[in-house]
Amino acid sequence: MAVDEVSFEVQEGEIFGMVGPNGAGKTTTIECIGGLRRPDAGRILVLGLDPQAKGYALRERIGMQLQESALPDRIKVWEALDLYASFYRPSDDWRPLLEQLGLVDKYNASFAKLSGGEKQRLSIALALLGDPELVFLDELTTGLDPQARRAMWDLVRGIRDRGKTVFLTTHYMEEAERLCDRVAIIDRGRIIALDTPENLIQGLGVDSRVVFSVEGTFSLELLQTLNGVSRVEQSGERVTLYGQGEALVGQVINLLTERGIRFRDLRTERPTLDDVYLALTGREMRD
């Protein structure tokens, strides 16, 4: 079973993210919501419609970009848009989408000749045809370089800002944290947490980190005595201190200065969704 008792609601006008490792059940969930797959049990309502009974009526009002779905190699960008636009009523004007997604100069290019990012942008353009109220974006940035990924984030925010609801899946925790208004963490087919990224990170009481390098030797035990420190690790010159509380950094710097310990490259790392995932599952998220 890929998905087991997944329960959530998506609010209008938000970017809702479902995040979890590959094989956690994200695509299965999207396919059930879009009416492409029949769930064994349970109830789904999307825009007030049952995806199984009213799949076609539903797909008039939603846009879906599914992972790994593709177009024929030799179809041209404009032909794909023109074709897919004809599936909606009223047949949508697809030309503005070319502009919005930066595909104007790829108008006459074959699908096979597009870069990974361009293919994804075309795929989003197709998902935006028919002026959908709700847009599903499945593993949108997988395989894209960091720059293209950031551009894609701006694009997704733009979709939300035009009043649409976005449901996206990703296995990049950073992406979920930066992009989503609310995040559902899914693991082995179950939702193990659902909230805003901020609340998830704070609510779990996951430790912040203070990282710095020291010269010479000193006793780690000194640091252990500080308020709110849960553990300290050292590897070579590099010291990592885990703990909680606003005063943590200040205490560390005070202590080091008082004792005359020379340190450099001190920085704090606030916990991320990766840490939340680790805390919840006891496992690291892998890319």
Add this chain to the structure above:
Amino acid sequence: MRGLGKLIWVKLKLFFREPEAFFFTLIFPVLMLFVFGSIYGNEPLDIFGGRGTVDMSVPAYMGIIIATTGLMSIPISVATDREKRVLRRLRTTPVRPHTIITAWLVMYFGITLVGALLLVAAGKLVYDMRFDGNVLYVFLAFTLGTLSFFALGFVVASLAPTGRTANIVGMVLFFPMIFFSGATIPWQTLSEGVQRVGRALPLTYVVQLLQGLWFGEPWSEHLLKVAVLLGMLIVGVVVSAKTFRWD
């Protein structure tokens, strides 16, 4: 059937962007007619019951075209589109499955028909080909043969997991059929043993039905052929309807 027109039009353009596909469907049969026409001419021959080589070849080569679209183009294209998730992408839109399948059928039937008409034009203009049949009857027989092979092609497309498998299965069916059915080599010149193999191949019935009606023979002489092809059509539709996967 929203989107049908655009689906047909795009599919047609994609077909013409694959040189192998349109060469073997539209050009190759006409070239063959010119090659054998230039060797044998179209003089009446006893072995063909007083017909010429071109008279026999035009309806026979229609069998090659039908087998090419049915056993090669359809299985490869449909299985490849499924493998590459092109079909999955289509299914995320409100387009109805029957619209997609209708578009495929219309497009491939159109291509097959154009191939047949090119043969007729070449035979008529270059070799003064004889035709003693009823155009409507021949068209009906052509349609039956074409649809029954499309049905077989959809069975291959449904069962083949990848485009490559579909290609191989298609070829395994295609080559014996075009050589042992009288489609390329005239049936009358095949040995007894080869004819026995040929009688097990559905393309033989397409070729003989077309040739028979071409020369004005009544349907009543060809009921077995019609029954075989109708049977293949029905079984093919049922099997592919039960086994076809979009994903």
